[in-house]
Amino acid sequence: LAKTTQPISMDSYEGQEVNITCSHNNIATNDYITWYQQFPSQGPRFIIQGYKTKVTNEVASLFIPADRKSSTLSLPRVSLSDTAVYYCLVGALGGGADGLTFGKGTHLIIQP
């Protein structure tokens, strides 16, 4: 499974746009890129998933360059409630038969 590298932590302020970049140099042809959010004392929650180019939903955007060796999660106009750990994962769609492999994640702290 491809490994991912992302910043351990990030700080930002309410109303700002936050971009979290993830490196996955060994991503396989069949791998998808998925981002999860986890609040304390809760299980991870799916945010967004993509294979290439750009994906946008009501929560975030995901930018994937042509070589797919990295991806950027973009959170528009963050609020205090966006403080959480964000995990970047690569693997088969839906995790496949082996489930998703989690890296260390990025601790995002939003300040007033």
Place this chain on the structure above:
Amino acid sequence: SAVISQKPSRDICQRGTSLTIQCQVDSQVTMMFWYRQQPGQSLTLIATANQGSEATYESGFVIDKFPISRPNLTFSTLTVSNMSPEDSSIYLCSVVSDNEQFFGPGTRLTVL
């Protein structure tokens, strides 16, 4: 989508005892996973529990310590046996539905 509930939500146990964690899903799913999340750490896959087959354990996890049952497509149990303080973690159940992996709220276990 899939909604997952776990029981108990938390427990405090004495070393040497065992605890069985239940995972209930609101829909039938084939693939189910059990993860462990130690304090301040990321998630680590314990085992894959697909209905109709024996659970498959990841390196470092053995059936004698973490026996798993999967009697049907909506339910599974994970037992943490002969507990020690090192087993203090959050244990999460996860399923795949419609090519997305969903997570339960977790069971917070503290071993004294």
